[in-house]
Amino acid sequence: MYKEGTYFSDTKRHLEDSDFKVNAILRILDPVLSKNNLKINSYADVGCGAGGVLLGISEAFAKNGNILKEVKGYDVSPHVKDMKVENVVFEHGDFVEIGTNTDLITLTDVFEHVPDPVNFIKNVSKKGKIIAFHIPLDDCVSVNLRNLQRQKIQNPGHLIFLNVNSALNMITMAGLQILDYDFSKETIKAPSNNETLLQKLFTPVKRLMVALNPWLYSKIFGFSLVVVAKAN
Numbered sequence: 402m403y404k405e406g407t408y409f410s411d412t413k414r415h416l417e418d419s420d421f422k423v424n425a426i427l428r429i430l431d432p433v434l435s436k437n438n439l440k441i442n443s444y445a446d447v448g449c450g451a452g453g454v455l456l457g458i459s460e461a462f463a464k465n466g467n468i469l470k471e472v473k474g475y476d477v478s479p480h481v482k483d484m485k486v487e488n489v490v491f492e493h494g495d496f497v498e499i500g501t502n503t504d505l506i507t508l509t510d511v512f513e514h515v516p517d518p519v520n521f522i523k524n525v526s527k528k529g530k531i532i533a534f535h536i537p538l539d540d541c542v543s544v545n546l547r548n549l550q551r552q553k554i555q556n557p558g559h560l561i562f563l564n565v566n567s568a569l570n571m572i573t574m575a576g577l578q579i580l581d582y583d584f585s586k587e588t589i590k591a592p593s594n595n596e597t598l599l600q601k602l603f604t605p606v607k608r609l610m611v612a613l614n615p616w617l618y619s620k621i622f623g624f625s626l627v628v629v630a631k632a633n
Contacts, residue, residue, distance in 0.1 A: 418591040419453025422509055422535050422625075425585040426454070427461055429627045430533050433580045439531060442470045443503040447496045447525055448511035449474030452484060454535075458507065459489070475500060497524045509535040510625075512571075513559045522575035526632040532577060534628040535585060540564040541623040565619060568626050577630035584615040585625035 434441065441462065446455035455474045462469055472489045474481060475496040484491045492499060506529035512518040513536065526532050539553060539562040553559040563571070572579060588594065589611050595601055610618040618624055 416451040416453045418588065418593050419451070419457055421588045421591040422454055422585065423457030423461065425587040425625070425627050426458065426507065426509070426533050426535055428587070429581050429583055429629050430531075433629045434531070437580070439504075441467065441504045441531070443473075444469050444471070444505045444507075445473045445475060445496065445500060445503040445529070446507045446509065447475050447500070448508065448514075449476050449481065449491070450478075450509075452481075452486065452489075452491070454507060454509045455489065456486065471503065473501075473503070496528070497521070500525075500528050502528050503530075505529065505531050505533065507533045507535070510537055513537055513539075513561050513563065514557075516560060518561060519571055519575045522572060522577065526575065526577055526630075529632055531580075532630045532632060534568075534572065534626070534630070536563060536568045536626045536628065538564055538568065538619050538624050538626055540567065541619060542621045543623055565616065565626060569628065572628055572630055576633055578633055579628060579630045582626060582628040584611070584619065585627050586611055586615060588625055 433439070444459055444462070446452075446458075449455045452474055455472065459469055459472045474484070474489060474491045476493065477495055479493055481491040482493045506525060508522075508525065512521055512534075515521040537559065539559060541564070544550065544553070544562070550562060553562075569579060569582065589608055595604055607618065607622065615624065
């Protein structure tokens, strides 16, 4: 699906949600970098897809006066060979095999697509200092009651189904030190969460639930988690 290019036959897939994911990641990442006095000079987005998160985060650094010396996007899907953005290098291939060492790595909705996620996270982290994750939480009442696992395995290709605890446990089992985490609250406003009439009708209720108790919301409807971790 990925290596053959069918997953990104539409090269703008998931691009509409990128800004919301970027804002969610930076809300957790920026304070961690500041608190630990960490300077980011190089950045790689692994499984970069359409490149929205990669460009959003690198541009946010630039706006804050931190012009990154190296920005790279990696994907096993061949569509990246045709992507061209000034001051950004796109690499076609497996980051574990071809990636270079970098200060910051982002994995945005990536490792749930991988058959051996713990070893994948472990191997990716060997080439980075700080790893920022955006992780879908599909282990919820909505998915389980409707038996949507089969559908999600087919599209978008999720191979594992996570909740908050299992996501954090997986990162820890990969040998990383978790520095901070929170729910991806910004993405409740993302276009993919407001596509159908039913979603739109429930939007005010869902936003209220996220504000009051995001964990409960994640258990009922599913959500996403942002985790910032340090490679050991």
